[in-house]
Amino acid sequence: MYYNSIIETIGNTPLVKLNRVTKGAKGLILAKVEYFNPGNSVKDRIALKMIEDAEKAGLLKPGGTIIEGTSGNTGMGLALAAVAKGYKCIFTMADKQSKEKMDILRAVGAEIVVCPTNVSPEDPRSYYSVARRLNSEIPNSFYPNQYDNLSNTAAHYEATGPEIWEQTEGKITHYVSTVGTGGTMCGTAKYLKEKNPDIVTVGIDTYGSVFKKYKETGVFDEEIYPYLTEGFGEDILPRNVDFDLIDHFIKVTDKDGAIMTRRLSKERACL
C-alpha cells in the first residue's frame, strides 16, 4: 500500500497518553499528536481543505499564487499542498515568529514578507493588511484567510472531531484546545457536542489576547498587548471562533507555555 502524494498522509494522527507531565492530575489525559502530520502541525488539515474548497469554487486556478498571513504552520501546510498541486506561495509573517520557521518555509519554495508585530491589525503594515494588499495586486492569486474562511472549521468538523470520537470510543468527557483562528477548537467541538452535548470544551488563550474577556464580558479588550507565544490568542475576533461552542477559557503565560513545551520535549518518550 502506498500514498500517491504526501498530502494524502494528512490527518489520522495518534492519540497518546500523557504520563509524566500530568502526574497528580485525576483522569486519563490524552494528547492528539498533530506533529505527525507531514508539515508537522494541525494546520496541514485546514491548508488542504481551504485549497480544495477554493479549487471547487473556482477561486484558485492552475498556476495561481496562494497568499496568506501565517504564524508559520498554516504556511507549511499550504506550501506542501502548493508543491503537490503546482501553485506558488507568498506568506506574510509577523517579525516575532522564529527565523527557523521562516527559513523552512523558504526551503519549500515560499516567498516570505516579514511585517511588524507591534502594529494594529488595521495598520497597512500589519501582516493581515499586507496579505490583503498583495492579493489585490497579484493576478490569479488566492487569499485563503484562515481566520474567516469557514473551510477551516469544516476541516476539523469533518476529520479531527470524528477521529477523536472514534479513538476515545465516545468516552471523551473534556476537550481542551488552543484558540487562534478558532478552527481546531470550534470544528472539533461542534462535532463532539453533537455526539454528546455533555462534553465540556476548554479553550486555551494567552495573556494579551482578547478571547477570554470577550467570552466572559462581551467586551472587546482595548488593552491588547504583545506576547511571545506563537500561533494562538488573537487581537481580532475571527469568524472561525464560535464562542457558544467554547464553555470556558484558561489563559497561559509565555513562561508557563515555554516551560511546559520544554518538559514535553524532554520527557517525550513518555509525553
Ligand SMILES: Cc1ncc(COP(=O)(O)O)c(C=O)c1O
Ligand atoms: C501549531 C498550532 N497549533 C494551534 C494553533 C491554533 O489553532 P487554531 O488556529 O485552529 O485556533 C495554531 C495557529 O496558528 C498553530 O500554528
